[in-house]
Amino acid sequence: MNSMILNSCKNNGIKLINTLTLESCINKLLINQFHNAKSNKEIPSATPNTLNLNVNNPNLKIENSNDSDIKNIDILINPQQQANIQTPQVDLKLNLNVTKHKKPGIIFDIDGVLVKGKNVLPETLKTLKLLNTLHIPYMFLTNGGGKTEKKKAQELSQRFQVPIREEQVVLGHSPMRTISDEIKNKLVLVIGPDSCKEVAKSYGFKKPILSKEIISWRPSIWPFEDQQLLDCPYDLDNEQFGAVLMFNDSNTWGQDIQIACDILRSQNGKLGTQQIPYEKQAVPCYFAAADLLWSNDFPLSRFGQGAFKMAFTKLFKELTEKDIDIIQFGKPEKKTYDFTKELLEKFSKNCLNEEISNIYAVGDNPSVDVLGANNYGWHSILVRTGVFKTGENDKNYPAKTVVNNVLDSVKFILSQENLLNENEN
Ligand SMILES: [Mg+2]
Incomplete structure (x- = not known):
């Protein structure tokens, strides 16, 4: 067992037992040193300025470490300090330079x-664990949705085996939080699975309603008796709609398009009325994403919200001879990047006490991830594990950097930010 580690543990009040990991021991030492440095306490003389963490004994373990400690690690402690941190599967020589105060955001x-469908990709767990250990702020930005950010964060935490907070998750519909209170107090049509109604409520919408509830109000609005309806919670004879919100993929296109067109062509959002002649859209219409296709386990791609949008806008134009005005969220829309950037900065400051240097966006889809990041001025990194698989770069939407997988993307970022000790690598 490495005597320097043993001495450091002893001087930091850490009792060694054989139940926890070497990595936790290293983390604990670094936390203690960081707190000592921050509170200007004298660092125990036996604690070395250079911690040699590259010990070969994987059985060195400590007591009373838990995952919440990992959030508190700060490795920027002493000048000229350098350390080799060996996580179980990732061997990186890190440059722990105290003058570098800002961290990259990913x-x-x-x-x-x-992930790929139901499978977590092999590099994912070690990559996220590494980022947590290094205190590097990261977020997840996806056009998917249909659930709250909190629920998604819980799912991701379980799948990825690292603590993930809801503040780190941006779904296609997340920016709908920013819609005005005036609309939030009115009735809004929510298109998507039933669960989207709860999501809308969590964003502050007071009266979200699904098409299957509206049909109960007046069944002749969609005269096909082939589904389980839900009771209509409002008196629609005396209510006005404030917006149409496309939250997530619909499995009831026909009734959703019919009712959405009815609302948009109505007089002041009152369902059952109609503007004759049609002059202007009665209420705003928001879409969470515009992906034409998405892929699942079936060999061919499936229609996404973009396909729904095409059918919807075409039918609306046939009815009104005017284009529908849609406020679009999701990648690659600028509004979604503005929203994500603000959340990343808040998360980094409030939860990690870190400032962001540069932002890197890692994706697999050139026309969505790369295009969005490039337009926004973030450093785009394209991986070869999803939509883009082979080749030097995408021809239509070239990324700034192309790597094989997500772990390589993080190694690139660490190197780009001078967080890797190049001399030793
Ligand atoms: Mg993707």
Whole structure:
């Protein structure tokens, strides 16, 4: 067992037992040193300025470490300090330079980068664990949705085996939080699975309603008796709609398009009325994403919200001879990047006490992830594990950097930010 580690543990009040990991021991030492440095306490003389963490004994373990400690690690402690941190699967020589106060921020797409369908990609766990250990702020940005950010964060935490907070998750519909209170107090049509109604409520919408509830109000609005309806919670004879919100993929296109067109062509959002002749859209219409296709386990790609949008806008134009005005969220829309950037900065400051240097966006889809990041001025990194698979770079939407997988993307970022000790690598 390495005597320097043993001495450091002893001087930091850490009792060694054989139940926890070497990595936790290293983390604990670094936390203690950081806190000592921050509170200007004298660092125990036996604690070396250079911690040699590259010990070969994987059985060195400590007591009373838990995952919440990992959030508190700060490795920027002593001048000229350098350390080799060996996580169980990633061997990196890190440059722990105290003058570097800012950290890179990383935005990950999920499908094709971290997971593929039901499978977590092999590099994902070690990559995220490494970022948590290094206190580097990261977020997940996906056009998917249909659930709250909190629920998604819980799911991701379980799948990726690292603590993930809801503040780190941006879904296609997340920016709908920013819609005005005036609209939030009115009735809004929510298109998507039933669960989207709860999501809308969590964003502050007071009266979200699904098409299957509206049909109960007056069944002749969609005269096909082939589904389980839900009771209509409002008296629609005396209510006005404030917006149409496309939250997530619909499995009831026909009734959703019919009712959405009815609302948009109505007089002041009152369902059952009609503007004759049609002059202007009665209420605003928001879309969470515009992906034409998405892929699942079926060999061919499936229609996404973009396909729904095409059918919807075409039918609306046939009815009114005017274009529908849609406020579009999701990648690659600027509004979604503005929203994500603000959240990343808040998360980094409030939860990690870190300032951001540069932002990197890691994705697998050139026309969505790369295009969005490039337009926004973030450093785009394209991986070869999803939509883009082979070749030097995408021809239409070339990324700034192309790597094989997500772990390589983080190694590139660490190197770009001078967080890797190049001399030793
Ligand atoms: Mg993807």
